[in-house]
Amino acid sequence: MGRVSWERFEDEVGRRGGASFWWRDDDAALPSPALERLMSFDLPLALAVVPQAAVPELFHLLKDSVSVLQHGTDHRNRAAPGEKKTEFPAAEPDELALERLVAASQRLRKMAGERALPVLVPPWNRIRPPLAEKLGSIGMTGLSCDGKARAVQGVKQVNTHIDIVAWREGKRFIGEEQALSAALELMEVTDPVGWLTHHAVHDEAAWRFLERLARVEGVRWRGAAELFSYTAPGHG
Numbered sequence: 001m002g003r004v005s006w007e008r009f010e011d012e013v014g015r016r017g018g019a020s021f022w023w024r025d026d027d028a029a030l031p032s033p034a035l036e037r038l039m040s041f042d043l044p045l046a047l048a049v050v051p052q053a054a055v056p057e058l059f060h061l062l063k064d065s066v067s068v069l070q071h072g073t074d075h076r077n078r079a080a081p082g083e084k085k086t087e088f089p090a091a092e093p094d095e096l097a098l099e100r101l102v103a104a105s106q107r108l109r110k111m112a113g114e115r116a117l118p119v120l121v122p123p124w125n126r127i128r129p130p131l132a133e134k135l136g137s138i139g140m141t142g143l144s145c146d147g148k149a150r151a152v153q154g155v156k157q158v159n160t161h162i163d164i165v166a167w168r169e170g171k172r173f174i175g176e177e178q179a180l181s182a183a184l185e186l187m188e189v190t191d192p193v194g195w196l197t198h199h200a201v202h203d204e205a206a207w208r209f210l211e212r213l214a215r216v217e218g219v220r221w222r223g224a225a226e227l228f229s230y231t232a233p234g235h236g
């Protein structure tokens with residue numbers, strides 16, 4: 001694909017009659033200047049909060065357009081040697097993992113109130129399928145990971161697709177070209193396209209990109225409450 005400018009991107013969105021995006025930002029726990037900058041956006045945002053690390057002051061800063069998702073329990077890596085980073089290692093019995101999740105949900109709900117949705121965002125986007133299939137038994141009806149969703153019984157899965165941080169390159173912004181090209185390709189096959197951000201590590205280029213993206217006309221930014229509900233608006 002040739003060079004993708006903002007102009008070309010906006011033309012493409014217009015040609016398609018609009019675009020459907022959603023936005024998830026991960027690793028929220030404490031107030032910070034980065035969190036305040038995140039709150040300067042006027043878009044529906046799904047904020048993945050680490051329940052056992054969060055403080056009540058965080059929630060005082062959230063705008064009405066922010067939904068809270070549950071980002072694991074404590075975001076601690078419990079992987080065994082040789083296992084990929086995960087909060088939910090293969091060696092942990094499902095019952096124990098579910099107990100931790102319930103305790104974390106209760107803590108989060110107490111602080112976040114109605115804006116907390118029963119949606120799990122597993123740290124490192126990783127949860128073993130047998131455990132994911134039991135989420136419904138503790139009242140978690142939604143799951144959000146990364147990339148292509150696999151069907152998990154009893155759980156509504158809405159994933160993100162474009163992580164704007166280049167983690168292995170000093171956590172710099174991935175670049176306008178890469179982000180916009182990815183979005184154009186995904187718009188052909190995915191609805192909605194999910195943007196993944198991590199406010200605490202954004203460089204200035206990442207922030208500027210998001211600020212520009214927010215101004216693209218014809219984008220329908222969809223809120224998490226709608227996306228994770230089983231009853232789509234306009235039906236029944």
Ligand SMILES: [Zn+2]
Nearest residue numbers: 026027123124
């Ligand atoms: Zn995380």
